Amino acid sequence: xxxxxxxxxxxxxxxxxxxxxxxxxxxxxxxxxxxxxxxxxxxxxxxxxxxxxxxxxxxxxxxxx
Amino acid sequence: xxxxxxxxxxxxxxxxxxxxxxxxxxxxxxxxxxxxxxxxxxxxxxxxxxxxxxxxxxxxxxxxxxxxxxxxxxxxxxxxxxxxxxxxxxxxxxxxxxxxxxxxxxxxxxxxxxxxxxxxxxxxxxxxxxxxxxxxxxxxxxxxxxxxxxxxxxxxxxxxxxxxxxxxxxxxxxxxxxxxxxxxxxxxxxxxxxxxxxxxxxxxxxxxxxxxxxxxxxxxxxxxxxxxxxxxxxxxxxxxxxxxxxxxxxxxxxxxxxxxxxxxxxxxxxxxxxxxxxxxxxxxxxxxxxxxxxxxxxxxxxxxxxxxxxxxxxxxxxxxxxxxx
Numbered sequence: 001x002x003x004x005x006x007x008x009x010x011x012x013x014x015x016x017x018x019x020x021x022x023x024x025x026x027x028x029x030x031x032x033x034x035x036x037x038x039x040x041x042x043x044x045x046x047x048x049x050x051x052x053x054x055x056x057x058x059x060x061x062x063x064x065x
Numbered sequence: 066x067x068x069x070x071x072x073x074x075x076x077x078x079x080x081x082x083x084x085x086x087x088x089x090x091x092x093x094x095x096x097x098x099x100x101x102x103x104x105x106x107x108x109x110x111x112x113x114x115x116x117x118x119x120x121x122x123x124x125x126x127x128x129x130x131x132x133x134x135x136x137x138x139x140x141x142x143x144x145x146x147x148x149x150x151x152x153x154x155x156x157x158x159x160x161x162x163x164x165x166x167x168x169x170x171x172x173x174x175x176x177x178x179x180x181x182x183x184x185x186x187x188x189x190x191x192x193x194x195x196x197x198x199x200x201x202x203x204x205x206x207x208x209x210x211x212x213x214x215x216x217x218x219x220x221x222x223x224x225x226x227x228x229x230x231x232x233x234x235x236x237x238x239x240x241x242x243x244x245x246x247x248x249x250x251x252x253x254x255x256x257x258x259x260x261x262x263x264x265x266x267x268x269x270x271x272x273x274x275x276x277x278x279x280x281x282x283x284x285x286x287x288x289x290x291x292x293x294x295x296x297x298x299x300x301x302x303x304x305x306x307x308x309x310x311x312x313x314x315x316x317x318x319x320x321x322x323x324x325x326x327x328x329x330x331x332x333x334x335x336x337x338x339x340x341x342x343x344x345x346x347x348x349x350x351x352x353x354x355x356x357x358x359x360x361x362x363x364x365x366x367x368x369x370x371x372x373x374x375x376x377x378x379x380x381x382x383x384x385x386x387x388x389x390x
Contacts, residue, residue, distance in 0.1 A: 042084040042095060052155035054102050059092055060191055061074040061219050062099035 068097030074190055075138045075215050076252040089188040090153040091136035103134035103189045106159040108149050110170075114366040118180055118210050120268055121339055121351060122300050122387030123229045125361055126368035129208065130171035132162070133183030134192065139212045139246040141235070142311040143274060150184040164196035171205055178228075182210040190219060197226035206388065210270075213256035214248050220256055221263070229266035229388060231302075232257050236271075236278045237287040245277060254294070261295055266388050269295075270302040270341065273318050273326055284326045288333035297336045298386040303327055304341030324348065337386075353378040353385065360385060 049056065072079045072087050079087035081094035091103045115129045135157050137150035144150055149157060162170075171179050179200050186193040186209050197207040206228040213220075213232045234257065235246055242250040260267050271287060273279050278287075291299060303326040306318040323340045327348045330338040340348035344365035351361035358380045362370035372379050376389040 045084050045093070046095070049102065049155055053159065054154045055104070055106065056093070056095065056100040056102050057104050057191075059072070059074070059099045059101040060194075061216070062070050062072050062092075064097065065069040065071050065080060 068094070070094045070097065070099045072099055073216060074219050075187055076249060077138060077214075086153070087138075089136045089138040090151075091134065091188050101189070101191050102154050103136060103159075104192045104195075105161065105163045106154060107132040107134050107162055107167075107189075107192075108154070108157040108159050109133040109183050110160055110162065112174055112176060113180065115178060115180070115208070116363065116366040116368070118182060118208065118231055119270065119302050119304075119339070119341060120208060120229060120231055121302070121361070121363075122268060122337065122385070122389075123208060123266060124177050124206070124388060124390075125351075125371055127177045128175065129178040129180040130167070130174060130176035130205075131180040131182050132167060132196075133181070133186075134189040135159070135184065136188040137185045137212075138188050138214050139185065139248050141212075141246045143245070143272065143306060144310050145307075146183045147310040164192065164199050167196050168200045168203055168205060171200065172203060176205070178206045178208045180208050180210065185211050185214075187211055187213075187215045190215075190223070194223060194226060197223075201226060201228075212246070212248070213253050213260070215252070215256055217255065217259065220259060224260065224263040224265050227265055229268070230260050231268045231270055232260070234269045234271050234287070234291075237283060237290060241278055245274075254290070258294055261299070267295070268300040268302065270304055271326075272304045272306055273322055274306040274312065275315050275318055275322075279318065279322050281325070281329060284329045285333065288330045288335055292334050297334045299335070300337040300339065300387075301330055301335050302339045302341045303330070305343055307342065320346075351385070353381060353383055355383040356381045 070081050072092050077088050083094050086093045093100050111131045112128050113131045115124055115127050135149055135152050135154040181193045200207055208229040209227055210231045239250045242248050303323050305323050308315055320343055323343055327338045327340055336354035340346045349363040350359055353360055358378050360372050377384055
């Protein structure tokens with residue numbers, strides 16, 4: 001590689017990473033938009049349900065992936 | 066690493082990470098197990114005339130103990146019950162009513178049926194199933210009003226315990242299902258055929274919405290499919306749209322459109338076709354398909370006359386399909 005090409009390579013690599021990040025975030029946002037109720041903090045979910053008096057029990061018809 | 070589960074109840078087949086809910090808002094992955102949030106927690110409990118569901122060929126003039134929970138696996142732009150169907154349970158006031166209590170209350174209020182209705186019993190599958198199992202031995206019929214957006218295996222299990230289903234047959238094209246309800250047509254067609262094949266009484270309701278499914282061609286296509294796959298004896302209710310939810314920009318369906326739809330269905334060969342949301346129209350009555358005798362006279366949800374004799378026409382003795390006693 002020519003020494004003068006190095007900054008360009010670094011720049012392009014960073015640009016690609018940035019682009020990939022934007023695409024990944026868009027995919028994640030679209031996924032979340034289509035799946036209302038998505039949360040990560042399960043204890044918070046349980047607390048919310050408990051506070052509202054909503055009980056839960058194991059459902060039928062599901063499988064682990 | 067969290068466990069991903071797949072809900073196999075309906076054709077959406079939601080894949081859920083820990084803490085995530087399905088599209089229906091009432092089924093959730095909690096620590097690697099799929100849980101229902103609505104078992105024994107109905108948000109709506111009413112006593113309705115059975116005609117309101119609508120069922121016109123099941124125990125006419127009787128009352129139905131009607132329950133619903135939050136949630137739905139379809140998202141119809143016209144939904145009349147969107148305040149419950151498009152909500153998670155924690156945002157609603159819910160009753161604490163286990164299946165045995167539902168049956169006791171139905172008996173205490175002289176209801177001959179329990180209706181699983183308003184939102185969609187598919188999403189409160191376990192509650193419907195367990196209540197049905199208790200109700201039937203006590204002499205109560207189980208009747209469902211549903212979009213029938215459900216996978217075959219759970220539907221087969223449910224059909225063993227229910228007596229009658231009114232399917233909301235929303236439209237005859239895939240475009241309509243995708244655009245109006247966010248679902249697909251094919252699973253609904255399959256479900257209707259299976260319901261009938263398993264011997265569960267079936268009625269259909271088609272809501273006619275201006276500009277969406279009100280063309281004569283749409284109606285003919287829908288009637289043709291019914292004739293070809295379900296036969297002439299499935300009662301078909303054409304219901305008048307009223308601006309609701311996300312379709313407040315549209316006008317109500319003109320009365321003449323509903324009346325015309327009924328005529329098209331009758332011409333196609335469907336013997337028992339009714340109008341809905343037109344309380345005083347003659348299309349609410351049940352007639353003998355053989356000799357035209359007036360069998361059941363209705364105004365709105367009220368039965369004014371029932372001339373059936375053991376489910377037969379009193380004049381020509383023709384057997385009228387339905388669950389009459």
